[in-house]
Amino acid sequence: xxxxxxxxxxxxxxxxxxxxxxxxxxxxxxxxxxxxxxxxxxxxxxxxxxxxxxxxxxxxxxxxxxxxxxxxxxxxxxxxxxxxxxxxxxxxxxxxxxxxxxxxxxxxxxxxxxxxxxxxxxxxxxxxxxxxxxxxxxxxxxxxxxxxxxxxxxxxxxxxxxxxxxxxxxxxxxxxxxxxxxxxxxxxxxxxxxxxxxxxxxxxxxxxxxxxxxxxxxxxxxxxxxxxxxxxxxxxxxxxxxxxxxxxxxxxxxxxxxxxxxxxxxxxxxxxxxxxxxxxxxxxxxxxxxxxxxxxxxxxxxxxxxxxxxxxxxxxxxxxxxxxxxxxxxxxxxxxxxxxxxxxxxxxxxxxxxxxxxxxxxxxxxxxxxxxxxxxxxxxxxxxxxxxxxxxxxxxxxxxxxxxxxxxxxxxxxxxxxxxxxxxxxxxxxxxxxxxxxxxxxxxxxxxxxxxxxxxxxxxxxxxxxxxxxxxxxxxxxxxxxxxxxxxxxxxxxxxxxxxxxxxxxxxxxxxxxxxxxxxxxxxxxxxxxxxxxxxxxxxxxxxxxxxxxxxxxxxxxxxxxxxxxxxxxxxxxxxxxxxxxxxx
Ligand SMILES: [Fe+2]
Numbered sequence: 001x002x003x004x005x006x007x008x009x010x011x012x013x014x015x016x017x018x019x020x021x022x023x024x025x026x027x028x029x030x031x032x033x034x035x036x037x038x039x040x041x042x043x044x045x046x047x048x049x050x051x052x053x054x055x056x057x058x059x060x061x062x063x064x065x066x067x068x069x070x071x072x073x074x075x076x077x078x079x080x081x082x083x084x085x086x087x088x089x090x091x092x093x094x095x096x097x098x099x100x101x102x103x104x105x106x107x108x109x110x111x112x113x114x115x116x117x118x119x120x121x122x123x124x125x126x127x128x129x130x131x132x133x134x135x136x137x138x139x140x141x142x143x144x145x146x147x148x149x150x151x152x153x154x155x156x157x158x159x160x161x162x163x164x165x166x167x168x169x170x171x172x173x174x175x176x177x178x179x180x181x182x183x184x185x186x187x188x189x190x191x192x193x194x195x196x197x198x199x200x201x202x203x204x205x206x207x208x209x210x211x212x213x214x215x216x217x218x219x220x221x222x223x224x225x226x227x228x229x230x231x232x233x234x235x236x237x238x239x240x241x242x243x244x245x246x247x248x249x250x251x252x253x254x255x256x257x258x259x260x261x262x263x264x265x266x267x268x269x270x271x272x273x274x275x276x277x278x279x280x281x282x283x284x285x286x287x288x289x290x291x292x293x294x295x296x297x298x299x300x301x302x303x304x305x306x307x308x309x310x311x312x313x314x315x316x317x318x319x320x321x322x323x324x325x326x327x328x329x330x331x332x333x334x335x336x337x338x339x340x341x342x343x344x345x346x347x348x349x350x351x352x353x354x355x356x357x358x359x360x361x362x363x364x365x366x367x368x369x370x371x372x373x374x375x376x377x378x379x380x381x382x383x384x385x386x387x388x389x390x391x392x393x394x395x396x397x398x399x400x401x402x403x404x405x406x407x408x409x410x411x412x413x414x415x416x417x418x419x420x421x422x423x424x425x426x427x428x429x430x431x432x433x434x435x436x437x438x439x440x441x442x443x444x445x446x447x448x449x450x451x452x453x454x455x456x457x458x459x460x461x462x463x464x465x466x467x468x469x470x471x472x473x474x475x476x477x478x479x480x481x482x483x484x485x486x487x488x489x490x491x492x493x494x495x496x497x498x499x500x501x502x503x504x505x506x507x508x509x510x511x512x513x514x515x516x517x518x519x520x521x522x523x524x525x526x527x528x529x530x531x532x533x534x535x536x537x538x539x540x541x542x543x544x545x546x547x548x549x550x551x552x553x554x555x556x557x558x559x560x561x562x563x564x565x566x567x568x569x570x571x572x573x574x575x576x577x578x579x580x581x582x583x584x585x
Contacts, residue, residue, distance in 0.1 A: 001020060001021060002019075002020070002021055002022075002062050002063070002357070002360065002361065003018065003019070003020055003054070003056060003060055003061045003062050003063075004018070004019040004061070004062065004063045004064075004065060004353045004356055004357050004360075005017070005018055005047065005050065005051075005061050005063070005064045005065070005121070005353070006018070006019070006027075006064075006065045006066075006067075006348075006349035006350055006351075006352045006353025006354075006356075007042075007043060007047070007064065007065065007066045007067070007104060007349050007352070008043070008066075008067050008345050008346050008347075008348045008349040008352075009041070009042045009043055009066055009104055010040070010041065010042065010068075010104075011040055011068070011345055012038045012039075012040045012197055012198075012253035012345060013029060013031070013038050013039075013040075013342075013344055013345045013346040014029070014030040014031075014039055014040055014041055014042065014043040014046070014346075015027065015028065015029040015030060015043055015046055015342070015345075015346035015347075015348075015349045016028065016030070016043045016046035016047045016049075016050050016349055017050060017349045017350050017353055017374070017433075018050035018051065018053070018054055018353075019353050019354070019357055020054065021361075022354075022357045022358075022361060022363055022365075022366060022367055023366070023367050024139070024350070024367060024369065024374060025050070025053060025054050025374075026049065026050040026053040026054065026374055026375070027050070027342075027349065027350060027374040027375070027433040028046045028049055028050070028374070028375040028376065028431065028433065028557075029043075029046065029342075029346050029433075029434075029554075030043035030044075030045055030046045031554040032046075032375065032376075032431065032554050032555060032557040033045035033046060033049065033557065034554075035553060035554055035561075036251060036252050036554070037197075037198070037252065037553070037554050038197050038198055038252065038253050039251065039252065039253075039554075040247075040251065040252070040253040041251065042104060042107050042108065042111070043349075044107075044108065044111040044112070047108060047112070048112060049375075049376055051112075053376075057112075057114065058108060058109065058112050058114045058119055058121075059114060059118045059119060059120070061119075061121040062120070062121055062122070062360075063121055063122050063124055063356050063360060064104065064105060064108075064121045064122070064123050064124065065124045065126055065349075065352035065353045065355065065356040066104060066123065066124070066125055066126065066352055067126055067128055067131035067132075067154075067345070067348030067349060067351060067352040068125060068126075068127070068128050068131075068154065068155055068348075069125035069126060069127045069128070069155055070125070070155070071125070072127045072128075072155040072156065073155060073156040073157065073176070076156060076176055076177075077156055080156075080176075080177065080178075104123065105119055105121060105123055124352070124355075124356045124359075126348075126351070126352035126355045126356065127154075127155050127157075128154025128155040128157065128348065129149045129151075129154055129155065129157050129159070129160035129174070129316070130160065130169065130171070130351070130355060131348040131349075131351035131352040131355065132149035132151065132154070132160070132315040132316045132343075132347065132348060132351055133147040133148075133149050133160060133161075133162065133164070133169055133171075133313070133315060133351065134169060134350075134351035134352070134354050134355045135315050135340050135342070135343075135347035135348060135350045135351030135354075136149075136313035136314060136315040136319075136338055136339065136340045136343070136347075136351075137164035137169065137313040137338075138164075138167065138169075138351065138354035138355070138358065138365065139340065139350065139354065139367060139368060139369035140313050140338035140340075140368065140369075141338065141368045141370075142164070142311045142313065142336070142338060143165070143166065143365075144163070144164065144165050144166075144309060144311070145163070145164050145309060145311040145312060145313050145336075145338070146161070146162075146163060146164075146303050146304060146307045146309045146311065146312050146313070146334070147161060147162050147163065147164050147169065147312075147313045147315075148160075148161045148299065148300060148303055148312065148313070148314050148315075148316075149161070149314075149315045149316035149319075150181055150182065150296065150299070150314075150316045150317075150318035150319065151180075151182045151316035151317040151318055151344075151345075152180055152182030152183050152186060152317055153177055153180055153182070153183065154345070154348075156176060156177045157174050157175060157176055157177065158175045158176075158177065158179060158180030158181065158182060158183065159173075159174065159175035159180075159181070159229070159299070159316070160173070160174050160175075161173045161174075161228070161299070161303050163307050163309070164313065166364065166365065167358040167363070167364065167365050168358075169355075172303075172306070172307075173227065173228060173229065173303075174229075175229045175230065177240070178232065178234065178237070178239060178240030179229075179230060179231045179232045180232065181222070181230065181292060181295055181296070181318055182316070182317050182318050183232070183237065183239060183258060184221055184222050184232060184288075184291070184292070185200050185203070185288060185292055185318070185321075186200060186255070186258055187221075187236070187237060187258040187259040187263065188203060188284065188285070188288040189202070189203050190257060190258055190259060190270075191259055191263060191264075191267065191270045191271070191284070192206075192270075192271050192277075192281055192284065192285060193270070193271035193272060193273050193274075193275060193277075193281075195273065197252070197253040197254065197255060200320075200321075201320065202464060202467065203285045203288060203289070204289060204321055204322075204323050205464075205466060205467045205468060205510075206277065206281075206282060206285045206464075206466050206467075207282070207285040207286045207288070207289035207323070208286070208510055208511050208512035208514070209282040209285070209286075209466060209511060210279065210281070210282025210283040210284070210285055210286035210287075211282075211283055211286055212283070212286045212287040212289075212290035212291075213283045213286075213287065214267065214283055214284050214287035215287050215290055215291060217266050217267055217287070218287050218288060218290070218291035219291070220233045220236070220266065221233050221236055221263075221291070222291055222295055224294070224295055224298045226302075227302065228298065228299040228301075228302035228303060229299070230295050230298075230299075235260065235262045236259055236260055236262050236263045236266065237258060237259060237260065238257065238258055238259065238260050239258055244256045244257070244258050267284060268280065277466070289321075289323065289324075292318070292321065292324060293323075293324045293327065293331070296318070296321075296324050297324075297327075297328075297331045297332055300312070300328065300331075300332045300334065301332055301333075304332055304333050304334055310333060310334055310335040310336065311334065311335070311336040311337075311338075312328065312332075312334040312336070312337050312338070313337075313338045313339075314328075314337065314338075314339055314343070315339070315340055315343045315347060315351070316343065316344070317343070317344040317345065319339060319343035319344075319492070320343050320344055320435070320492075322491070322492050322493055322494045322516050323494045323514070325337070325339060325492055325493045325494070326484070326493040326494035326495050326514070326516075328493075329484060329486075330484075337486070337493075339490060339492040339493070340369065340434070340490070341369065341372040341432070341433050341434035341436070341438075341489075341490040341492075342433055342434035342435065343434075343492065344435070346433075346434065346435075347434070350369075354367075370489065370524065371489070371524045371525070372432040372433045372434055372436070372438050372489070372490055373429055373430040373431070373432060373433075373438075373440055373525075374430065374432075374433040375430050375431030375432060375433055375557065376430065376431050376557055376558070377429045377430030377431065378429070378558075378559060378576075378577070379577070380577035380578050380579075381577075382559075382577075383427070383559055383576040383577035383578075383579055384403055384576075384577060384578070384579050386559045386560075386563075386576065387401055387559075387563075387576060387579045387581065390563060393567075394563070394567075394581055397567055397583075398583070398584045399567075399581050399582060399583050399584060400581070400582050400584065401579065401580070401581055401582075402579070402580050402582070403578055403579045403580070404578045404579075404580065406578075407526075407527055407530060407578070408530075410527075410575070410578050410580075411527070411530045411531040411533075411534040412534055413580065414426075414444075414531055414534075414573065414575055414580070415531055415534035415535040415537075415538055416538065417572065417573050418444060418445060418446050418535060418544065419446060419535060419538050419539055421446060421449065421455075422445075422572035422573050423443060423444075423445050423455065423456060423459055423460070423570075423571050423572050423573075424443065424444045424445065424571070424572065424573040424574075424575060425443055425549055425562055425565065425566050425571050425573065425574040425575065426439070426440075426441075426442045426443070426444050426528075426531075426549070426575050427440070427441060427549065427556070427559060427562045427574070427575065427576045427577075428440045428527055428528070428575075428577065431555070431557050432555070434490060436490060436491045436492075436518070436548070437546065437547065437548035437549055437555055438472075438489070438490065438491065438518055438525075438546075439472060439518075439520065439525050439528035439546065440525070440528075441548065441549040441555050441556055441557070441562070442472075442546045442547065442548065442549055443456070443460065443546075443547045443548065443549050443571065444472075444531075444544045444545065444546055445469075445507070445544070445545040445547075446507070446539075446544075446545065447469075447471055447505040447506075447507045447508040447541065447543050447544060447545040448504060448505060448506070448507070448539065448541055449506070449507055450506040450507065451507075452469070452507035452545060453465070453468075453469055453507055456469065456545075456547065458570075459569055459570040459571065460551050460565075460569040460570065460571060461547065461551065461552075462551075462552065466511075468508070468509075468510040468511075468514075468515075468516065469507060469508055469545050469546075469547050470491055470508060470515065470516045470517065470518060470545070470546055470547065471505060471508035471509075471515045471516075471517050471518070471543045471544070471545065471546070472517070472518045472520055472528075472532060472543065472544050472545075472546040473517055473518070473519060473520065473532070473542055473543045474519075474520055474529065474532055474533060474536065474542040474543075475487065475519040475520060475521045477536075477542040477543075478517070478519055480498075480501075480542075481497060481498055481501050481505075481542070481543065482495040482496065482497060482498060482515070482517065483495060483496040483497075483498055484496070486519075487519055488517050488518060488519045489518065489519060489520075489521075489524060490518070491516055491517065491518040493516075493517070494510075494514045494515065494516045494517075495514065495515060495517060496513050496514050496515075497509050497513055497514065497515045499513065504541060505541065505543055507545050508543065508545050518546060520532060531544070532544050549562060549565065550565065551565055551568070551569055553565075559576055562574065562576065563576075563581075566581065570583075571583070
């Protein structure tokens, strides 16, 4: 038996996964255990969980795969240092960060109280973008596909592309530091006043309120080349000359200012954090999204033409841009697309682990990731016992407890409550891998109610009013409700809602008529599927509003966090397995 532990470590969205003979057993992001969003550092708690799930100790692990290789592209790094003469601070920061890698086995052994000499695993560094490509292709259903990874930076690259055949990945192109589409988008995100790590999705959500009137300026920031690559107008960026302050280690990741004063000369003054969003800001967001799409589809077109393949695997942080992903079929000649549940850096743990598995085993591919439930889980009986232990606290808050006798009764009761306007915390089975709640740690509500967005924001989420909520739809109904049809199991593509349907689901239809759908099959998640089907029987709408189960924190992992979130917010129902906690009145 071969055990492989995969890690995304010393980086934001730190995570771990465990493979047994090339089959994934467990995967989770460290933030869910530490309760700090995007937690960066060594994922000790995620490793502890993966090992416990398999019932093994660190001593039994054969290989540890990590999604970075500080030795990659040393020549290009030296050349850059020679030509551009970056500040000593930039070089020092990079060396300090690189020095961290190489000791994860020592640190893991110490953290898990295993004597170092009993850890026999070999450490395998896997280049960052190779791990991204692998995180999609090596778990996809495709035997052969074009592969593209686009992100901020990893191991001195911001993009890599190539072809996957069987268990082999052939790299055909790269974009080197300091040029990066991820950094371009992040710079605009900061310029628009969103400074938290991972805030790019806010710009994507805000873009439909504007028009891409500032595209000519964006073309000065990003220039496209005939080989599919791109360069940045470096005058507008600081990262290559002065370096950008980054705090990664052991906590919440923070990134300093990326853009130079030249960007404000080009676009006008940057938005202050608390300044109201206006039309100018919306047009800049729309223009940045349009520029990103133009660059991505330019690259995809060339990769498609050069490979002649019509299947695509897309990964890297930029592949979280579900709006662009939703246009791949319309804007390119690709006809099938696989997007992993964790396209960003967390997913690198999976990619690195599968690269190492195929290298050591030479085995053909077997595993396909078609569901996201790889995290900590609790059975219905565990959850019923948990609620019983918490009964005094629950009843003292004026809530009642009931347990549905079977699944049918459960989904009928919950569907009825949702149809009457209840906001429901839905906690089932194993936690999702990746940044999206997909029906196991979700808050569910009625998509037909125009006021539901405000209700949710008032009761629980308190997020920016422009951000849309997502529809979870029965897979076989997609063509009735959307203009495109595909499997979207991980909520990674945005499609247009059919115009005649938009008025029926106002709470999950964005201002431009789009919806970031999740397609739900009975095979992947029977109870969730049956709940949506029960809602459809009552309302003729095969869709539920689905948002992550949290309140300005990482998605809840344990039942304790779910109950806590329920009690401190104004949710109406909490469903843990088959047990229902109902708020009175
Ligand atoms: Fe990355």
